[in-house]
Amino acid sequence: MKVMAQVAMVMNLDKCIGCHTCSVTCKQTWTNRPGVEYVWFNNVETRPGQGYPRRYEDQRRWRGGWELDAKGRLRPKAGGRLRRMLGIFANPLMPSIQDYYEPWTYDYETLTTAPLSEHSPVAAPRSLITGEPTSVRWGANWDDSLGGDPSPDPVLAEVSEQVRLSFEQAFMFFLPRICEHCLNPSCVASCPSGALYKRSEDGIVLVDQDRCRGWRMCVTGCPYKKVYFNHKTGKAEKCTFCFPRVEVGLPTVCSETCVGRLRYLGVLLYDADRVAAAAAAPREQDLYRAQLSLFLDPSDAQVAAAARESGIPEAWLEAARRSPIRDLIVRWRLALPLHPEYRTMPMVWYIPPLSPVVDAVAGSGHDGEDGGNLFGAIEALRIPVSYLAGLFTAGDPEPVRLALRRLAALRSHMRAVNLGEEPDPSIAADCGLSAA
Ligand code: SF4
Ligand code: SF4
Structure with a gap:
């Protein structure tokens, strides 16, 4: 057994208010430079929505670009060596600048120095790429x-139409995204120059700027579209998991500045020998559990011995033991991976939002959050379980139901505690909290 350590993040989506503070502080730290004006290593998407770059989840768009190799890793499809040598010319399956958005600025000079007149000064947005006035469309x-521009995608357009038609059943939540620092990173497998690499000590995926030749296969290969091209330097760039901060014991910038305090950081141990087999699980719906099965218990003496043999330092073992991440992901099954069906084994996990129960359906007479009423009413939650399952478990509703039931139990328990009432032990038992 080859034991590896991985830094990972869990985000609690119920707490995200969509303020974009994380995106702005990340941008100020990492991409506040020429050539990457359009780049957001951290972005916060509204769901349902098209995401950034738009329609990145529509893998049919990118399917021609890559396939699974024998080891379960994603590589650029067909064309082999010639295709890789041709690089960008044979690699058209990338988002365009319009899919990200054409970055713009305002003519602040006009705004601040215009002479006093009858009308307010007007400053049309100006493209940062061409310098010309531009019409901002995305x-x-x-x-x-939520329902501004109709989506060009028929499926999303239908969702948008449904939102308009049935406002009472409309739902939305925020989904912050960074690079997943995958256990099976397709960006690494896609790079013909060997410039992308996964650090052995902590699993952070980085781009070696000296080796990058600008082929952009990584942009095509990443199903989350979290590698970006710097148009000034001609090199790929991506989220670094703030490694210079992590190395000295500081949290990532997005974690430290998150106003909702919803990002949990930690260390997980996993069995590297089994990653390829897990990523190649035949059924997409099995991938969440396949990934779960890779994580090891650092308190287990055998695991600790294997970890030491694999070169994991004692400090990392201790960090893995104390990490809240393992409990959230493995013990309580509250956190779920984003799109496990992409088979890259993503390492940013999400606690799904426990939206309010629609009272009429729950029939509780209150807000539907009191004990037993809620447990029977998971399907009456405003955000459909099927929608969450499509995001987090390749369509399998059971892990989503379990996470939501446990969140409901916790909310009910804490409400009783805060009101000075006796917590109902059956709530914890019903939800399997005591058994987990
Ligand atoms: Fe690579 Fe994309 Fe995974 Fe990040 S999310 S490690 S860029 S494949
Ligand atoms: Fe959400 Fe926190 Fe980012 Fe605000 S800073 S958008 S609460 S993740």
Whole structure:
């Protein structure tokens, strides 16, 4: 057994208010430079919505670009060596600048120095790429308007139409995204120059700027579209998991500045020998459990011995033991991976939002959050379980139901505690909290 350590993040979506503070502080730290104006290593999407770059989840768009190799890793499809040598010319399956958005600025000079006149000064947005006035048609958080521009995608357009037609059943939540620092990173497998690599000590995926030749196979190969091209330097760039901060014991910038305090950081141990087999699980719906099965218990003496043999330092073992991440992901099964069906074994996990129960359906007479009523009413939650399952478990509703039931139990328990009432032990038992 080859034991590896991985830094990972869990985000509690109920707490995200969509303020974009994380995106802005990340941008100020990492991509506030020429050539990457359009780049958001951290972005916050409104759901339902098209995401950033738009329609990145529509893998049919990118399917021609890559396939699974024998080891379960994603590689650029067909064409082999010649295709890789041709690089960008044979690699058209990338988002365009319009899919990200054309970055713009305002003519602040006009705004601040215009002479006093009858009308307010007007400053048309100006493209940062061409310098010309531009009409802004799309941006990284365009879906914030929920139902503004009709989507060009028929499926999303239908969702948008449904939102308009049935406002009472409308739902939305925010999904912050960074690079997943995958256990089976397709960006690494896609790079013909060997510039992308996964650090052995902590699993952070980085781009070696000296080796990058700008082929952009990584952009095509990443199903989450979290590698970006710097148009000034001609090199790929991506989220670094703030490694210079993590190395000295500081949290990532997005975690530290998150106003909702919803990002949990920690260390997980996993069995590297089994990653390829897990990523190649025949059924997409099995991938969440296949990934779960890779994680090891650092308190287990055998695991600790194997970890030491694999070169894991004692400090990392201790960090893995104390990590809240393992409990959230493995013990309580509250956190779920984003799109496990992409087979890259993503390492940013999400606690799904426990939206309010629609009272009429729950029939509780209150807000439907009192004990037993809620447990029977998971299907009456405002955000459909099927929608969450499509995001987090390749369509399998059971892990989503379990996480939501446990969140409901916790909410009910804490409400009783805060009101000075006796907590109902059957709530914990009903939800399997005591057994987990
Ligand atoms: Fe690579 Fe994309 Fe996974 Fe990040 S999310 S490690 S860029 S494949
Ligand atoms: Fe959400 Fe926190 Fe980012 Fe605000 S800073 S958008 S609460 S993740």
